[in-house]
Amino acid sequence: MTTTAxxxxxxxxxKIGGLGSSRKRVEDDRFIRGKGNxxxxxxxxxxxxxxxxxxxxxHARIKxxxxxxxxxxxxxxxxxxxxxxxxxxxxxxxxxxxxxxxxLATDKVRFQGQEVACVIADDPYIAKDACEAIEVDYEPLPVxxxxxxxxxxxxxxxxxxxxxxxxxxxxxxEVGDEAGTDRAFEQADVISKLELxxxxxxxxxxxxxxxxxxxxxxxxxxxxxxxxxxPHIIRAAxxxxxxxxxxxxxxxxxxxxGGFGNKVPIYPGYVCSILASILLERPVKWIEDKTGNLISxxxxxxxxxxxxxxxxxxxxxxxxxxxxxxxxxxxxxDAQPSKFKIGLMHSAFAAYDVPVAHLTARGxxxxxxxxxxxxxxxxxxxxxMFFQERMVQAAASDLGIDQAEFxxxxxxxxxxFPHRTPLGFLTDSGQYAKCLDVGLKAIGYENFREEQAExxxxxxxxxxxxxxxxxxxxxxxxxxxxxxxxxxFDSADLKVHMTGKAILRTGAKSQGQGHETTxxxxxxxxxxIPADDIIVEEGDTDTAPFGMGTYASRSTPVAGAAxxxxxxxxxxxxxxxxxxxxxxxxxxVEWELGRFYVRSSPQRGVSIQECAMAAYSxxxxxxxxxxxxxxxxxxxxxxxxxxxxxxTVEVDPATGVWDVLRMVAVDDCGVRINPMIVEGQIMGGxxxxxxxxxxxxxxxxxxxxxxxxxxxxxxxxxxxETPGYELHSEVVTPCPHHPIGAKGIGECAAVGGPAxxxxxxxxxxxxxxxxxxxxxxxxxxxxxxxxxxxxxxxxPPVRQD
Ligand code: CDP
Numbered sequence: 194m195t196t197t198a199x200x201x202x203x204x205x206x207x208k209i210g211g212l213g214s215s216r217k218r219v220e221d222d223r224f225i226r227g228k229g230n231x232x233x234x235x236x237x238x239x240x241x242x243x244x245x246x247x248x249x250x251x252h253a254r255i256k257x258x259x260x261x262x263x264x265x266x267x268x269x270x271x272x273x274x275x276x277x278x279x280x281x282x283x284x285x286x287x288x289x290x291x292x293x294x295x296x297l298a299t300d301k302v303r304f305q306g307q308e309v310a311c312v313i314a315d316d317p318y319i320a321k322d323a324c325e326a327i328e329v330d331y332e333p334l335p336v337x338x339x340x341x342x343x344x345x346x347x348x349x350x351x352x353x354x355x356x357x358x359x360x361x362x363x364x365x366x367e368v369g370d371e372a373g374t375d376r377a378f379e380q381a382d383v384i385s386k387l388e389l390x391x392x393x394x395x396x397x398x399x400x401x402x403x404x405x406x407x408x409x410x411x412x413x414x415x416x417x418x419x420x421x422x423x424p425h426i427i428r429a430a431x432x433x434x435x436x437x438x439x440x441x442x443x444x445x446x447x448x449x450x451g452g453f454g455n456k457v458p459i460y461p462g463y464v465c466s467i468l469a470s471i472l473l474e475r476p477v478k479w480i481e482d483k484t485g486n487l488i489s490x491x492x493x494x495x496x497x498x499x500x501x502x503x504x505x506x507x508x509x510x511x512x513x514x515x516x517x518x519x520x521x522x523x524x525x526x527d528a529q530p531s532k533f534k535i536g537l538m539h540s541a542f543a544a545y546d547v548p549v550a551h552l553t554a555r556g557x558x559x560x561x562x563x564x565x566x567x568x569x570x571x572x573x574x575x576x577x578m579f580f581q582e583r584m585v586q587a588a589a590s591d592l593g594i595d596q597a598e599f600x601x602x603x604x605x606x607x608x609x610f611p612h613r614t615p616l617g618f619l620t621d622s623g624q625y626a627k628c629l630d631v632g633l634k635a636i637g638y639e640n641f642r643e644e645q646a647e648x649x650x651x652x653x654x655x656x657x658x659x660x661x662x663x664x665x666x667x668x669x670x671x672x673x674x675x676x677x678x679x680x681x682f683d684s685a686d687l688k689v690h691m692t693g694k695a696i697l698r699t700g701a702k703s704q705g706q707g708h709e710t711t712x713x714x715x716x717x718x719x720x721x722i723p724a725d726d727i728i729v730e731e732g733d734t735d736t737a738p739f740g741m742g743t744y745a746s747r748s749t750p751v752a753g754a755a756x757x758x759x760x761x762x763x764x765x766x767x768x769x770x771x772x773x774x775x776x777x778x779x780x781x782v783e784w785e786l787g788r789f790y791v792r793s794s795p796q797r798g799v800s801i802q803e804c805a806m807a808a809y810s811x812x813x814x815x816x817x818x819x820x821x822x823x824x825x826x827x828x829x830x831x832x833x834x835x836x837x838x839x840x841t842v843e844v845d846p847a848t849g850v851w852d853v854l855r856m857v858a859v860d861d862c863g864v865r866i867n868p869m870i871v872e873g874q875i876m877g878g879x880x881x882x883x884x885x886x887x888x889x890x891x892x893x894x895x896x897x898x899x900x901x902x903x904x905x906x907x908x909x910x911x912x913x914e915t916p917g918y919e920l921h922s923e924v925v926t927p928c929p930h931h932p933i934g935a936k937g938i939g940e941c942a943a944v945g946g947p948a949x950x951x952x953x954x955x956x957x958x959x960x961x962x963x964x965x966x967x968x969x970x971x972x973x974x975x976x977x978x979x980x981x982x983x984x985x986x987x988x989p990p991v992r993q994d
Contacts, residue, residue, distance in 0.1 A: 251897020667750025700740010721787020882946020
């Protein structure tokens with residue numbers, strides 16, 4: 194068998210760990226040896242420890258705070274209260290969504306777990322004891338735990354600190370064509386309706402949040418080691434909020450033990466540790482405990498949806514209407530592009546050829562922790578895709594059309610790109626029907642339907658659920674996407690040393706996704722330098738170029754593109770060096786992986802390493818020495834990966850317990866840099882999808898007490914519960930505008946997966962006429978739905994006994 198030139202190049206590239214190589218993750222060498230360097234591993238001379246006193250009540254006026262008993266405990270250095278913060282104008286801070294958030298409560302507490310005071314002491318145990326010695330006199334107020342309570346005319350106003358805020362509404366926002374959508378509904382043969390709740394969930398990284406602030410009075414420099422996914426944004430925020438000169442601030446984000454969106458916002462603990470270090474002139478460490486993390490840091494979802502689809506009886510979707518009510522908790526602190534009040538919820542139906550749509554959204558304050566963070570999701574896309582795929586299933590069933598067929602007939606066709614979605618995005622590539630076909634074949638769709646019918650005759654409930662997703666990944670382009678006015682783009686800085694080895698730094702920040710491995714693969718692809726010869730560093734604002742950080746699977750679409758572009762800049766200079774070394778004109782020089790050669794005499798060539806040496810030792814007259822450069826990349830569009838997830842389940846009608854029989858995943862994320870890492874990302878996402886649909890759940894009792902503030906109540910699936918996955922990679926649609934054709938992948942499975950699980954259970958119980966069971970599909974909820982033949986919707990009531 195002969196090898197083509199392309200195959201031979203691909204093999205050469207695999208040898209040096211370039212594109213398509215399932216190179217082992219280089220970061221794991223230190224992680225599996227226990228040699229990672231997390232924020233809690235940082236120990237500085239003279240370091241003190243900070244603990245936070247949190248509110249036991251969800252809504253109460255603070256009448257007084259007495260810190261005298263805490264101060265009397267030996268080893269206590271400082272007790273911070275809201276009153277003290279206020280004297281420095283730091284009692285409140287701006288959020289990333291143009292709201293304000295209390296750093297330490299002054300007037301009222303507004304959710305259980307809110308930060309009320311901080312103690313800084315010699316060790317964390319003394320600090321914790323001293324927190325308990327602080328006496329706070331609260332006057333309880335009526336508590337609001339749902340948007341409906343918050344919207345009631347006589348509801349107490351939670352944000353009475355805000356001038357002009359007379360109710361609990363945060364925003365009313367809309368997008369789309371209302372009149373056109375009304376007309377589509379007038380022409381419909383069938384109108385399909387569904388109401389859903391996507392419950393409150395929590396990213397719950399294993400490592401909680403924390404910081405070590407180190408202010409040096411002699412140099413006036415502030416160094417903060419912290420668990421942040423976006424160090425440069427934190428540097429800018431600290432400069433503006435604390436009014437410190439930006440050049441004096443260094444933010445270092447060391448290894449991060451999982452972020453999933455939880456480590457994007459700015460939390461009071463960070464601010465208090467910084468102020469404490471400035472006041473005490475000593476390093477101050479704050480490490481949050483698990484309950485603190487679950488009860489107070491950025492939660493996700495908590496959105497109610499009313500959806501309607503206008504349908505023609507042959508199955509064509511004519512229009513879609515959606516309304517969402519989002520429960521944002523006490524402060525509107527979503528980390529999302531400024532222009533979009535409910536994130537990218539309007540990406541719903543992007544993969545379907547829907548002529549017209551209209552979305553309205555309302556945000557409401559409640560007495561719950563703030564947030565609405567994008568938990569493994571590009572700003573509310575998880576909710577959008579869940580609603581979309583649940584509505585598609587309901588519509589197909591209302592029309593009596595097969596689930597798969599209904600999707601196929603309404604997909605945007607492969608030749609219809611670029612496609613303007615009904616709510617304003619521009620999608621540019623995809624092979625939706627092909628992905629569906631691969632999935633249906635893999636699961637054995639036709640056979641399963643027969644098996645299902647046979648099983649039903651014997652009283653067994655089998656179900657099959659399909660979900661598709663397309664996610665706008667890679668915010669932004671700077672025309673449309675900014676956070677607090679800072680345009681969204683990203684960066685890479687590459688320095689090739691004289692021996693041909695290199696160091697690459699980017700404005701992204703890996704939290705486990707493997708950037709140290711994959712970025713080197715992009716450089717290897719572009720320059721032919723073996724990936725093992727390239728070291729990747731992220732997370733230090735003193736050394737990394739400015740970037741917007743890592744969330745919303747934006748790293749590969751934006752920072753990854755910057756890595757390719759900076760490599761190309763280096764290659765352009767190396768070409769000049771090669772021409773000089775080969776004594777030919779630049780136009781006569783050709784490039785192949787890792788080598789320049791003379792077009793007319795291909796055996797005469799120089800390696801990229803020889804060019805690197807020449808950049809420091811033998812450059813042509815007039816050329817600036819060195820081989821290094823920086824690229825800032827502003828993507829022309831988002832990238833649009835696509836996926837089909839298909840699940841089969843069996844539901845036990847006697848108990849409501851459901852088991853996953855099989856799960857097939859077909860992901861098209863364009864060119865895969867590292868197929869093994871991509872598979873790991875998909876498996877992780879599917880596991881979180883399974884968790885959200887089956888067990889992961891934070892709810893509140895009527896007094897606003899958080900139920901789900903520890904791992905006994907907030908369940909994470911272990912390897913024992915996690916189903917097996919069958920992954921398919923045969924559909925590859927390169928992104929037309931990304932320099933190496935890659936699309937994001939980090940979140941796809943967590944975004945698209947939940948609807949597949951829920952649709953499968955709903956399919957299993959479809960004979961009962963039930964339209965909806967809201968997540969999580971706990972056995973008692975499924976049992977209730979089957980036994981009483983009724984929908985089980987909304988946040989489950991929490992028993993008061
Ligand atoms: O922003 P984040 O790193 O969370 O998400 P991502 O850009 O989707 O990348 C997740 C991981 O998968 C990174 O290590 C990427 O380089 C890798 N990846 C890949 O190998 N091929 C792709 N087409 C997309 C991502």
